[in-house]
Amino acid sequence: MDTGFIRVLLNPGRFFEARMQDEPSLKIPALIALAIGLITAVSVIPITNITMAMLPAEMQSLGLLITIFSAAVAFVGGLLGWIIYSFIFYIVSMIFKGQGDLKRTVEFTGYGLLPQVFGGIIGTYFSYQLLSGLNVPPMTSPEQIAEFSESLVTILATDPLAQIAGLVGILFTLWSANIWIFGMKYARNLSTRDAALTVGIPVGLYILYSIVTLAGWL
C-alpha cells in the first residue's frame, strides 16, 4: 500500500516521501490523466447529442464525426489539464525558490488528479441525468437555434443538478489540492506553507471562478 492509490488519497505525505526515493515515472500519472480524459470525453456525449439534434437535417449525417471530434477534444482537454496544472505549480513554486525536477512536478501533479477521477464519474452521472431529460424541438432557422442555445445555457446554470455537480467538482478539486500540497512540498522541496501557497493560489482562483459561475454572478 506504500504506492497504492489509497495511500495517495489518505496519506499523500508518506506516499510522496516514499516516491522521492525512486526515479520519476509518468506512467501511472499518465494513466490517471487518461482516465480523466476518457471520463471527460464520455461526459460531453449528451451535450453533443443535443447539439446534433439542433442542427438541420442535411447536417445530421455528420453526427458521428462531430461526436467523435467532441470526445477527442474533451479527451485531450483532460490530458492538457494535467500538463497545465503541472506547469502552473512549477512556475508558482519558483516564486518560493522551489527546487526540483519538472518531471517530478508533473508526476506528483498527476497523482494529485486521482480524486478528479471520482469527481468526474459523479459529475458525468449528473450530466446524463440533467441532459437526458431535455426536449429538443425541431428548429429550422438560425434564430431558433440561437434562442434554444441561450435557454440551454440558462437551464445548465439554474438546474439544481448542474449546481450540485458543480459543488461536487469543487469538493474533489479541494481534495486534489490537498494532495498537490504534499506533492509540491516534496517535488519542489518547499516548506509546507510555501507548498500550500503554491497550490492554494491557482486552485483558489479556480474555485473562486467556479463558485462565481455557479452562483450566476457572471
Place this chain on the structure above:
Amino acid sequence: MKPIYLAIVTLLCAVLAVAGPASAGPADITVTSSATDPPVLMKGDTGTLTVTIQNNGQNTVAISSARLYGSGVVPLSDSYASVGEIGAGNSKTFTFTVRADGGEGTFYPQFVLDFRDGAGSLRYPVPVQVEDTVLSASVIGKPDAFSEGRTADITIRVGNPRPNAASGVQVIPQGTGITVTPTGGFIGALAPDGSATVVFNLTPTTETDVAFQVIWRNGINTHTTDLVLPIAFGEDKRQADPVITNVEVTPIAGGYRIVGDVMNAGLESARSVLVTPGVPATPIDPFRVYVVGTLDPDDISSFEVTFRADAGTTEVPVVVEYRDDDGNRYAATTMVGVGSVAAAPLEERDGGIPLVGIIIVALIGLGIAGAIYYSWRRT
C-alpha cells in the same frame, strides 16, 4: 164689480189652486248634471252613469219611473220602477250601471223620467265617451348587449295618453330564463298625459323574450299592455378586455416560466383577475397561478406563471380569468409559443432533488474533509 164676476173670479182661483200641482210637473223638473265613472270608458268597460234632477217648481212633482236606454252604451242595471214624489226645490240622483258595447266615440243613451197621472215624460240624452287608447310602455334604458349571467338595468317608461287618469298602474316582467329584481314595479295613479319610470335589474341565463306587462285599471276595469324586449346575447362594447403583451418564455428546471404584462383594454374594470397556464400545460410551483386583482381600464400589471409541458408542445394557452362588477366570471385565452425554447427537462423530480443533492454534497464533503484531516494527522 158685479157680484157675479167676483164669484166667477173666486171660483177660477179655487180651481187653479186645486189643479195647480198637476200642471206644473214636467216643466219644473230639469236634469242638473250627469257623469260617468270612469269619465271615459273603453270598449267592454263597465261603469256607472249618474243623472241628477232637480224640481225647480213650487210644488211637489210625482214621478212614476226613471229609465235609461240606448245603443253603444247599454244599461246593465234595472230601471227605477217607482220613484215617488220630489218636493219643490229638491234634487234626486239616479245611478245606472252601463257597459260600453259599441265602438269608440261619444254615445248618448236616453235618460227617461215618466211622470204620474199621464203628465208625460222627460227625455234627456246623456253623453258618454268611449275611447280605446291604452297606456303606452317603452324601454328607455338598456345595455348595448346582454351577456349570460350578467345583470343589466332595464328602464321602462309608462305613459298615459288617455283623456282620463289610470289607476293602479304596475309593471310586471314575465319570461323564462331570467331573474328580475324587483319582481314588479308599482306606479299607482297616472294622470292624463303623465308618465312614470320603473327600473328593473334583469339577469338572463338564456337568450329569450321578456314581456313587461303593464297592468292598470280604468274605473273598475282592469287592462293590460305588453312590451316585449328580446334578450339576445352579444359582446358588450364596454366590458373589460384583458390583453396579454410583452410575453417572455424562459425554460426553468422542470418546466417553463412565462412573464409578461396583462392590460385592460376595455372600458370597465376587470376584478379578481387571475392568470394561469391552461391545458395542455400543467401549472407547477412557485407560480401556479398569478393573482393580479383589479385592473381598471387602461391599467397594466405584470404577471408570472410557471408550468410543465409535454414533449412536442409548441404553444400553451395563458388564461386570464376575471369578474365584472356583478361577479360574473369571464375568461380570455392567449396562446403563447414555447416551441423554440422547449428545452425543459421532462422528468418529474417531485421537488426532492435539492434535498437529495444537499445530502450527497454533504456526504462527499464529509468524506473529503475526513480524508484531508486524516492526511494531515498522519504527516
